[in-house]
Amino acid sequence: MRVAPVRNPALIVVDVQRDFMPGGALPxxxxxxxxxxxxxxxxxxxxxxxxxxxxxxxxxxxHVSFKQRGGPWPPHCVQGSEGAEFHPDLEVPEGAIIVxxxxxxxxxxxxxxxxxxxxEILRERGVRRLxxxxxxxxxxxxxxxxxxxxxxxxxxxxxxxxxxxDPEGEERAKTEMVKEGAVLVRLDEILLG
Numbered sequence: 001m002r003v004a005p006v007r008n009p010a011l012i013v014v015d016v017q018r019d020f021m022p023g024g025a026l027p028x029x030x031x032x033x034x035x036x037x038x039x040x041x042x043x044x045x046x047x048x049x050x051x052x053x054x055x056x057x058x059x060x061x062x063h064v065s066f067k068q069r070g071g072p073w074p075p076h077c078v079q080g081s082e083g084a085e086f087h088p089d090l091e092v093p094e095g096a097i098i099v100x101x102x103x104x105x106x107x108x109x110x111x112x113x114x115x116x117x118x119x120e121i122l123r124e125r126g127v128r129r130l131x132x133x134x135x136x137x138x139x140x141x142x143x144x145x146x147x148x149x150x151x152x153x154x155x156x157x158x159x160x161x162x163x164x165x166d167p168e169g170e171e172r173a174k175t176e177m178v179k180e181g182a183v184l185v186r187l188d189e190i191l192l193g
Contacts, residue, residue, distance in 0.1 A: 003156055003183070004191040010051035010127040011041050012148075014112060014134025014141050016090050017056055019076040019083035026076040028135040028163050032087060037161040037187045038133050039091045044192045046093040051125055054092065055112035055134070055144065058084060058100035065108045079103070097121060110143035119151055129154045131190070133161025138169040145177045155182045158190070 005011075019025040021032045045052050057077035065071035077084040086092060099118045102109040109115050122130075130153050134141055141162050148155050157177055164170030178184060 001183075001185060001189050002191055003185055003189060005045065005048070005050060005129070005131060007129050008050070008126050009045075009129040009131060010053055010122060010125070011045045012112060012130055012132045012134075012144060013038055013042070013052070013054045013090070014132060014144055015055055015057055015077075015136075016087050016134050017077055017083065018085050018087060019057075020135045021087055024076070025074050025083050028165060031135045031163045032089075034133055034135060034161045034163055035087050035089050037158065039089070040187060040192070041131065041133065041158065041161065041190070042091045042093065046091075051097070051122075051127055052093065053097045053099060053112075053118065053121065054086065055099045055101055055116075055118070055140070056084065056086070057140075058103050060103070060105040062105055063102065063108070064106050065102065071108070110140045111147040112140070112144040113147040113151065114143070122153070127153075129156070131156045131158055133158040135163050137162045137164030138173040139165075142173040142177060145182050146180055149177075149181045156185050156190075157182050158187060159184050160187045 066075045099116045112118050
């Protein structure tokens, strides 16, 4: 398959934050491997003047998803903390848009669309085609992709640029995304001329 980032596309970079990288508070195994392929896409999208949007967990210190409040996760991506910063090697060009999610202490959100203005940003810019990469495949990538499909976007998930928590869960998430209408592509299938 060959696909081109045309028709005013957007690149959605999902949660490439220190706490989700090896050594972080809630690490995705080999999560840092998404950075190099994403940087290739970021460079191309920036050069072409295409839309680049970064989502991030931006939790208050007592967020409902944290174990001390009965949630499933250790504290991670707390607002303003080092763990909430993007991976230091990830390119974040001038003019990139950052969408913060799960900012309400009493509501969790895996999708970049949930409780944010991401859909409004994309609509205002006339975007219909999305390329998505980041972490973790089974959680925030999956939720963002499924919401995008429900909202009518054409979605390409860049396989080299996603990593999951465990192989079985990652495969299930990929199958579900494809069944709902997403297309899995590899970086070398994207025409970046």
